[in-house]
Amino acid sequence: xKYKAAVIxxxxxxCSYDDDPKRKSISSHAGAYKNNPSTELVALAxxxxxxxxxxxxxxxVRGYANYIEMLETEKPEIISVCTNTTTHAKIVHEVxxxxxxxxxxxxxxxxxxxxxxxxxxxxx
Numbered sequence: 529x530k531y532k533a534a535v536i537x538x539x540x541x542x543c544s545y546d547d548d549p550k551r552k553s554i555s556s557h558a559g560a561y562k563n564n565p566s567t568e569l570v571a572l573a574x575x576x577x578x579x580x581x582x583x584x585x586x587x588x589v590r591g592y593a594n595y596i597e598m599l600e601t602e603k604p605e606i607i608s609v610c611t612n613t614t615t616h617a618k619i620v621h622e623v624x625x626x627x628x629x630x631x632x633x634x635x636x637x638x639x640x641x642x643x644x645x646x647x648x649x650x651x652x
Contacts, residue, residue, distance in 0.1 A: 529566075530568045532604045532629075533561040533567045533607070534572065535557045536595045536619060539579065541555075541556060541636055543579070544556065544579075558572060558583065569587055570590075570604055571589050571598050572587065573593070573594070574593070575593060590602070596622065603629040605629055605630060606633075608634045608636070609634070609636060613640070617646075
């Protein structure tokens with residue numbers, strides 16, 4: 529069985545670390561999902577349409593400017609949140625409460641801007 533995975537945030541850790549020729553192994557979430565036999569990378573989401581177009585093409589998946597639309601359309605089971613730290617809590621809460629097919633949320637570090645925000649994310 530393959531798990532459908534998607535990445536929210538097409539920046540360095542989300543997608544572009546793999547573009548660095550000095551890196552000898554997969555270093556991004558998208559690259560890891562694309563190259564893992566247990567996962568199928570199904571989509572990317574980012575508000576930066578330039579990055580989104582670049583990495584959607586590179587990884588051969590559909591890109592979304594709206595991650596809620598991505599969840600509803602693609603129905604991923606695994607989500608990586610690779611956005612700016614200040615947006616982590618909002619995204620994690622929305623994904624967890626969306627009623628979508630998501631079973632696991634991987635959120636990049638730092639998890640949150642405060643410990644109380646992190647605790648609320650974990651509770652959600």
